[in-house]
Amino acid sequence: MTEPVLTVENVTMRFGGIVANQNVNFKVDKGAITALIGPNGAGKTTLFNCITGFYRASEGRIVLSTAEGPRDIGALLSRPIVGGSHLVTRAGIARTFQNIRLFREMTVVENLLVAQHLDTEANLLSGVFKSAVFRRAEAEAVERAFYWLGQMNLVDDANRLAGELPYGRQRRLEIARAMCTSPRLICLDEPAAGLNPAETIELSEVIQRLRADHDLTVMVIEHDMHLVMSISDHVVVFDHGVVIADGTPKEVANDPAVVAAYLGVEEKEVAE
Amino acid sequence: MDFYILAQQLVNGITLGSIYGLIAVGYTMVYGVIRMINFAHGDVYMVSAYVAAITLAVLHSFGVDSVPFAIISVLVVTCFITGVYGWTIERVAYRPLRGSTKLAPLISAIGISLMLQSYVQVAQGARDQGVPVLVSGALRLGTDKDFAQITYMQLVILVASFVAMAILTYLISYTTLGRQCRATQQNRHISAVLGVNTDRIISSVFVIGAATAAVGGVLVTFNYGSFNFFIGFVMGIKAFTAAVLGGIGSLPGAILGGLVLGLTEALFAGYVSTDYKDVFAFALLIVILFFRPYGLLGRPEIQKV
Numbered sequence: 144m145t146e147p148v149l150t151v152e153n154v155t156m157r158f159g160g161i162v163a164n165q166n167v168n169f170k171v172d173k174g175a176i177t178a179l180i181g182p183n184g185a186g187k188t189t190l191f192n193c194i195t196g197f198y199r200a201s202e203g204r205i206v207l208s209t210a211e212g213p214r215d216i217g218a219l220l221s222r223p224i225v226g227g228s229h230l231v232t233r234a235g236i237a238r239t240f241q242n243i244r245l246f247r248e249m250t251v252v253e254n255l256l257v258a259q260h261l262d263t264e265a266n267l268l269s270g271v272f273k274s275a276v277f278r279r280a281e282a283e284a285v286e287r288a289f290y291w292l293g294q295m296n297l298v299d300d301a302n303r304l305a306g307e308l309p310y311g312r313q314r315r316l317e318i319a320r321a322m323c324t325s326p327r328l329i330c331l332d333e334p335a336a337g338l339n340p341a342e343t344i345e346l347s348e349v350i351q352r353l354r355a356d357h358d359l360t361v362m363v364i365e366h367d368m369h370l371v372m373s374i375s376d377h378v379v380v381f382d383h384g385v386v387i388a389d390g391t392p393k394e395v396a397n398d399p400a401v402v403a404a405y406l407g408v409e410e411k412e413v414a415e
Numbered sequence: 416m417d418f419y420i421l422a423q424q425l426v427n428g429i430t431l432g433s434i435y436g437l438i439a440v441g442y443t444m445v446y447g448v449i450r451m452i453n454f455a456h457g458d459v460y461m462v463s464a465y466v467a468a469i470t471l472a473v474l475h476s477f478g479v480d481s482v483p484f485a486i487i488s489v490l491v492v493t494c495f496i497t498g499v500y501g502w503t504i505e506r507v508a509y510r511p512l513r514g515s516t517k518l519a520p521l522i523s524a525i526g527i528s529l530m531l532q533s534y535v536q537v538a539q540g541a542r543d544q545g546v547p548v549l550v551s552g553a554l555r556l557g558t559d560k561d562f563a564q565i566t567y568m569q570l571v572i573l574v575a576s577f578v579a580m581a582i583l584t585y586l587i588s589y590t591t592l593g594r595q596c597r598a599t600q601q602n603r604h605i606s607a608v609l610g611v612n613t614d615r616i617i618s619s620v621f622v623i624g625a626a627t628a629a630v631g632g633v634l635v636t637f638n639y640g641s642f643n644f645f646i647g648f649v650m651g652i653k654a655f656t657a658a659v660l661g662g663i664g665s666l667p668g669a670i671l672g673g674l675v676l677g678l679t680e681a682l683f684a685g686y687v688s689t690d691y692k693d694v695f696a697f698a699l700l701i702v703i704l705f706f707r708p709y710g711l712l713g714r715p716e717i718q719k720v
Contacts (some may be wrong), residue, residue, distance in 0.1 A: 171661040195608060225612075232610035245599045249594075256591075257598040281591070324610050 147208065148173045148360045149194065150327050154203035156189050163189040166383045167203070171328070171377070176354060176361045178371045178392075181381030182404060188241060190381075191330050194362075195238045196220055196231030209235050209327065226363045237326035239317040241333045241364075247306030251297060251316055254305050258323040261401035291319040293347070311342045318349065322357070329353070331363045335370055343367060347374050372396065380404065420557070422563035425678065426687035430569045432677020433576035437631035438654035439567040439661070439669035440583065441501075441624030447600040447664040448620050451520050455504055455527035457651015459625050461532055463538055463632030465641040468546050470496075482549050486571065486637065493633050494626040501620055501625025510614065528647070535644040549659070554663040572634045579630045580670060583623070587666060592619060600664070656700055662713020671711055675699075 147170040161371055165184045171177045174312040179187045193200040196216055198249055219230040233263040246254050292298045295315040305316060314334060331350070335343045347370055353359050365371050371378065371392065378395040380388040382404040388395045395401055438460055445453045470492045474485050508527050512519040553566040587593035598606045599616045607613045635650075636642055653676065661672025679699050684692040709715050 197604065197608065225614075227612065227614060228604070228607035228608050229612050232608055239610060240605075244602060244605045246598050247595060248601055248606070253594055253597075257594055257606065257611060277591075320609065 145393055146173045147171060149208075149362075150204075151190070151194070152204045152206070152397055153191060154190065154200045154205060156186070156193055156198060157201045160195050164193070164200075167381075167384075167386055169379050169386060169389050171362060173360055174354060174358070175376040176350065176374050177377045177379065178375040179306065179362065179364045179379050179381060180366070180368075180371055180395075181387075185402060186384040186398045187381050188332055189384075191238065191332055191362075195236050195330055196228040201267065204223045207234055207236060207328065218293065232324050232326075235327035236330065237321035237324045238271035238315075238329070238330040239321050239334060241282060241336065243310075243313045243317055244314060245305040245313055245320070249305060250302050251292070251305050251308070252285070252288050253322050254316060255291060255323045256284050258320045259284040279411075287323060291322050294318040294352075295323075310337055314338065314342075314346070315349070318353075322353070326359065327358045328362065331361065331365075333364055333366065335367045343370060346370075347392070350374055419557050419561045419563040420685060426563065426565045426569065427685075428678035428681030429674060430572050430677070431656075431681060432674035433573060433580075433670075434631045434673070435657040435676050436670040436673025437576055437579060437634075437652050438628045438650060439657040439673050440627045440666065442655050442658040443661070443663050443666060443669040444620045446626050446658070448596065448603065448617050449509070449520075450517070451509070452522040452524070452655070453509075453621075453624070454521065454651070455508075455531060456624065456628060457647035457649075457654065458528045458531035459497060459500055459504070459647070460628040460632045460650055460654075461642070461647030462500055463493050463625075463629035463642060464533060464636045464646065465535060465544070466496045466629070467520040467633040467636045468492045468544060468642070471546055486549065486633075487580045490575070490630060490633050494629045497624040497629035497632070498622040499527065500637055501621040504625075505618055508615075527616075528651075532644050532647070539644065543641045543643045546636055549637055549639055568638050573640060575630060575634055579627060579645055583627060584666070586623070592616070596620060653696075656697065660700055660703060662707075662710025665710070665712045665714070666708055668712035675711070 151169050151171075152168045154164055155162065167186075167190060169177075179190065181187055189198070194205055194216065196219065199217055207214045207216065213232045214238075216231055216234075219234060220226055220228065222230065226322040233267045246257065249257070250385045278381055289298065289301070292301055295318060297312060297316060297319065300312060300316075300398060306314065314337075318329075318331070318334070334350070335346055336344060348360055350363070351374060354361055363371075363375070375392055377389075378390065378392050379386055379400045380395055380398070382400075387400045387404060388398040390398070438456070441456045441459070443454060445451060445456070467489050471485060471487045474488060479485055479488075504527055505526045508523045509520045512523060533536050550566075550568045550571060553564040554570070555562050557563060585593075587596060595606065595611045595616050596619070598609070598611060603613050606616075631650075635646075654673070657672035657676045659672070660671050660675060661668030661670070676699075678694055680692045680696050683695040687695070703711065707713075
């Protein structure tokens with residue numbers, strides 16, 4: 144558990160004059176469940192966006208260790224001509240979103256198929272003429288899609304439009320879709336938001352199963368403290384764009400700075 | 416007698432409409448993936464007419480006499496060359512501006528449109544150019560005095576448009592590329608996060624749009640026999656109208672919009688006045704958009720907060 148999958152070094156993200164993240168440092172261990180917590184607006188999602196290549200961090204480095212060696216996220220984004228967020232996904236980082244973003248007009252299984260074919264580029268001619276390689280890749284993709292539908296208990300909905308599904312299932316579908324990219328690291332942005340207690344328990348089981356069975360490292364942003372404390376190995380606490388605590392759930396829960404950020408304190412207490 | 420006039424106008428309208436539909440596809444697909452009106456698309460169509468004529472001349476100089484072979488090879492070559500134009504335009508004029516304001520690529524599209532017109536005008540001359548009639552004759556229905564006819568060239572247009580639309584529909588609905596196109600259309604950023612190379616998809620869409628317009632260009636060229644550097648403007652406006660009418664962003668909408676526009680023009684020209692057919696067609700557009708602001712098959716864009 145000592146080898147870090149993701150190293151975040153001195154990351155600062157600015158939007159004009161607004162500093163969303165300042166000098167953030169932490170490591171995510173392989174096979175761990177790492178939770179990012181903090182009040183709304185603390186910069187958790189911004190950092191997620193930097194890690195997953197949605198944004199390019201203004202300063203600092205985010206390095207993913209892959210089977211082929213370390214990959215610098217910023218370098219993937221700025222690689223000339225072919226660079227872009229899709230390379231980050233191909234390097235092995237997948238994510239879900241705070242407000243669900245499925246392809247609502249496509250079927251459930253199509254949502255999962257889009258997330259595949261990462262290695263074999265879609266090619267106009269091979270698609271039209273259905274070459275043998277193409278057919279095999281397609282069959283594998285469908286098989287994998289159904290595997291994840293099975294894992295997420297969504298097989299019955301395979302041919303429904305994603306936008307028609309009830310909310311809880313859309314959440315599960317989003318995780319299935321992220322898993323179809325065969326990630327090493329999955330970033331879940333508030334996966335329990337809007338779920339009822341039973342669904343939240345199911346979600347925590349799903350997350351733990353993903354880690355146990357699929358050699359996966361999980362990062363999660365979550366406000367449900369019960370969920371965070373019960374599943375995570377490592378908690379990083381943000382406030383106003385900076386990391387104010389970093390440690391095991393127990394350490395963090397007793398950290399005075401964390402308590403202050405969540406509950407608020409008198410000004411003079413902070414000064415002390 | 417009335418029956419024959421009606422039948423004739425329907426035939427003319429459907430033929431014209433399928434051409435509008437072919438060109439509208441380029442507008443609607445490009446709008447779908449990058450929310451931009453590609454004003455240069457009409458001129459890409461114009462270029463394809465010239466490419467078709469040149470290809471035909473080259474084939475003729477090699478002594479190719481078979482008409483079906485000539486039509487098919489002109490179609491293939493023109494689609495390919497026009498596709499290269501589409502790819503290059505996107506690469507040079509639109510991609511560098513992606514991420515800047517929404518208006519910037521619109522202006523550069525107008526620039527490309529003017530550039531193509533001037534370039535063709537200088538290179539090929541401003542006068543009308545022509546190609547010989549390849550397919551003549553017609554199927555006639557009725558007596559010698561009252562009849563409706565469908566020319567063999569119109570049949571070729573209908574068949575070729577149908578085949579092009581069928582290939583396109585298959586491509587979009589059942590291939591990986593099509594799936595990625597649809598995903599990119601729904602949300603470009605999410606597609607990128609799922610590993611789809613969206614730049615490549617956008618390029619493909621431009622190539623597909625240009626190639627489809629080229630099918631239209633070849634057919635119109637062979638049908639009317641003459642063209643000039645300015646034909647792209649009116650055709651572009653008409654096809655854009657068809658795309659909006661059908662619901663911009665929707666592929667079946669573009670085809671339907673093209674057919675509705677073509678039929679309206681033909682019927683109006685046949686029964687009321689040829690001079691006012693465009694006025695009526697655009698008036699219809701206004702009326703339809705009044706009742707269905709998103710077009711016949713379009714869907715409103717939902718803004719979530």
